[in-house]
Amino acid sequence: MKEYEHIETFNPKECLSGQISRINRLTATIFRKYISPFKVTNSQLTLLFILSKHNTLNQMQLSTIAKLEKSSLHRNIKRLVDSNYVSKADFPLLQLTNDGKKLVNTIIPEWEKAMTEIREIIGTEGESSIHQIHQNLISKT
Amino acid sequence: MKEYEHIETFNPKECLSGQISRINRLTATIFRKYISPFKVTNSQLTLLFILSKHNTLNQMQLSTIAKLEKSSLHRNIKRLVDSNYVSKADFPLLQLTNDGKKLVNTIIPEWEKAMTEIREIIGTEGESSIHQIHQNLISKT
DNA sequence: ATAAATAAGTTGTATATACAACTTATTTAT
DNA sequence: ATAAATAAGTTGTATATACAACTTATTTAT
Numbered sequence: 001m002k003e004y005e006h007i008e009t010f011n012p013k014e015c016l017s018g019q020i021s022r023i024n025r026l027t028a029t030i031f032r033k034y035i036s037p038f039k040v041t042n043s044q045l046t047l048l049f050i051l052s053k054h055n056t057l058n059q060m061q062l063s064t065i066a067k068l069e070k071s072s073l074h075r076n077i078k079r080l081v082d083s084n085y086v087s088k089a090d091f092p093l094l095q096l097t098n099d100g101k102k103l104v105n106t107i108i109p110e111w112e113k114a115m116t117e118i119r120e121i122i123g124t125e126g127e128s129s130i131h132q133i134h135q136n137l138i139s140k141t
Numbered sequence: 142m143k144e145y146e147h148i149e150t151f152n153p154k155e156c157l158s159g160q161i162s163r164i165n166r167l168t169a170t171i172f173r174k175y176i177s178p179f180k181v182t183n184s185q186l187t188l189l190f191i192l193s194k195h196n197t198l199n200q201m202q203l204s205t206i207a208k209l210e211k212s213s214l215h216r217n218i219k220r221l222v223d224s225n226y227v228s229k230a231d232f233p234l235l236q237l238t239n240d241g242k243k244l245v246n247t248i249i250p251e252w253e254k255a256m257t258e259i260r261e262i263i264g265t266e267g268e269s270s271i272h273q274i275h276q277n278l279i280s281k282t
Numbered sequence: 283a284t285a286a287a288t289a290a291g292t293t294g295t296a297t298a299t300a301c302a303a304c305t306t307a308t309t310t311a312t
Numbered sequence: 313a314t315a316a317a318t319a320a321g322t323t324g325t326a327t328a329t330a331c332a333a334c335t336t337a338t339t340t341a342t
Contacts, residue, residue: 003246041297071302209329211292
């Protein structure tokens with residue numbers, strides 16, 4: 001029988017979605033190792049990092065910067081507000097609380113360690129490739 | 142006040158975890174556009190693809206190949222069994238059902254279109270960088 | 283052959299994410 | 313200034329993921 005002819009000839013290992021997802025899971029695990037002792041997640045830290053460089057942002061701005069769907073962003077922020085790292089005092093503007101700033105400042109050295117560990121695995125070329133791919137996706141999407 | 146000195150000097154845009162997560166979200170959205178009409182998710186398709194190239198695998202083998210934590214794998218497989226794309230008839234061995242094979246064979250051309258769209262964005266260099274980074278992470282982790 | 287040790291599989295729990303549908307706020311025509 | 317249109321924010325729902333703790337199956341010493 002010559003059914004399923006595509007299956008025989010295709011190469012699923014090429015799948016960019018599969019490869020990128022695996023890259024994401026493996027690198028996330030490394031970052032988590034350094035970050036989780038602070039009781040914050042990788043995604044949460046990304047948002048705290050963005051907020052640490054902007055005085056105030058509304059949800060739409062944050063979702064555009066983080067490339068996160070607005071409903072995902074909404075719930076991530078809710079957790080950060082519940083943990084008292086982000087303030088909605090000036091709603092709809094969001095800003096880091098003092099606790100949030102202190103946490104970011106404290107985590108940065110550990111984050112650097114995670115960055116170093118990843119760089120040792122993917123190399124400087126890997127790092128600049130990621131940057132390039134990221135830029136292309138940001139600008140062409 | 143000279144508190145939070147790290148915040149002033151660090152550059153969160155460098156964060157490899159942040160960049161990779163964003164790359165993952167953006168590329169997943171492109172793949173989803175082609176794949177979701179078949180009522181299957183990107184993660185599910187990855188597992189179906191792997192199974193399509195192996196007669197049988199147990200959960201441990203699949204989780205090693207997919208780099209998925211065993212409990213995550215377990216529940217992904219459960220959904221595929223519920224959809225009748227994977228059979229547990231030979232448990233603990235898993236295998237594609239005929240429906241599963243037919244689905245994979247049908248989706249491959251659409252998957253190719255998704256691959257083409259991503260390649261147009263990240264380029265051939267991007268694609269081979271992803272492959273290289275993926276290899277490094279697989280072998281050094 | 284059996285006990286002890288290890289591996290594989292399962293379930294509970296929390297967070298992350300997207301999409302659809304909805305509500306509330308803001309902006310734009312008239 | 314008000315109505316209509318658009319944008320921002322919220323909630324419901326389903327899937328994805330990891331970690332911890334547990335149970336069941338398999339393997340390894342004795």
